[in-house]
Amino acid sequence: MTALGPGAWPPAPIGTERLVLRESEARDRAAFIELFASPEVGTYIGGPRPRDEIERAVPEVPGRRPGLFVIELDGAMIGMITLDRRDAERPGHVRPDAGEAELGYMFLPEAWGCGYAAEACVAALDWFADALPVEPVVLSTQTANDRAMRLAAKLGFTEVGRFEEYGAEQWFGVWSPVTPSG
Ligand SMILES: CC(C)(COP(=O)(O)OP(=O)(O)OC[C@H]1O[C@@H](n2cnc3c(N)ncnc32)[C@H](O)[C@@H]1OP(=O)(O)O)[C@@H](O)C(=O)NCCC(=O)NCCS
Numbered sequence: 015m016t017a018l019g020p021g022a023w024p025p026a027p028i029g030t031e032r033l034v035l036r037e038s039e040a041r042d043r044a045a046f047i048e049l050f051a052s053p054e055v056g057t058y059i060g061g062p063r064p065r066d067e068i069e070r071a072v073p074e075v076p077g078r079r080p081g082l083f084v085i086e087l088d089g090a091m092i093g094m095i096t097l098d099r100r101d102a103e104r105p106g107h108v109r110p111d112a113g114e115a116e117l118g119y120m121f122l123p124e125a126w127g128c129g130y131a132a133e134a135c136v137a138a139l140d141w142f143a144d145a146l147p148v149e150p151v152v153l154s155t156q157t158a159n160d161r162a163m164r165l166a167a168k169l170g171f172t173e174v175g176r177f178e179e180y181g182a183e184q185w186f187g188v189w190s191p192v193t194p195s196g
Pocket of ligand 1: 054059119129131133
């Protein structure tokens with residue numbers, strides 16, 4: 015992610031009630047491969063990729079970049095959260111100069127339905143609001159992706175618009191940090 019303030023990345027590991035958000039490490043490689051190969055995970059995000067192709071493509075330390083948090087439960091990776099700059103060429107923007115921070119989330123199916131994604135996203139958004147105060151965060155997901163839609167609403171994202179992309183209807187929303195008044 016560009017334009018993070020000096021020293022903003024990587025942050026020290028962030029602990030929540032049940033989880034840890036941290037930079038990726040070599041020991042996460044198998045979980046990354048599982049995420050990209052899982053048909054359930056891929057349903058609304060372009061489909062899974064063949065496992066042997068992923069095995070070849072995933073580096074020794076996968077996902078080592080600013081804005082990518084590995085989410086750990088009891089010492090093992092269960093998913094990841096990304097905060098990346100949204101490509102100016104894509105539809106959906108809230109700033110005239112584009113390049114908004116965009117939230118993404120992907121968890122292993124065995125970790126769904128426990129509130130882990132919500133717990134981790136709240137912590138990531140808190141971190142972001144501290145690192146880059148006043149910047150909005152955007153998110154887009156297929157409207158058919160019920161779980162992702164419910165999570166976006168729970169996190170406080172509000173709809174900006176809908177459009178077609180990748181042959182499906184997409185929901186595009188924005189989240190802004192609550193600034194104390196007075
Ligand atoms: C999108 C995704 C992260 C959502 O995961 P999730 O586990 O459904 O999301 P949450 O963390 O909000 O958990 C909500 C569920 O946990 C349940 N839950 C159980 N214990 C809970 C607790 N202690 N606190 C909160 N919720 C809890 C909720 O009731 C809810 O259950 P429900 O789905 O049966 O209604 C996941 O489906 C995923 O990785 N999908 C594949 C990748 C993808 O499509 N990403 C989106 C791209 S835009």
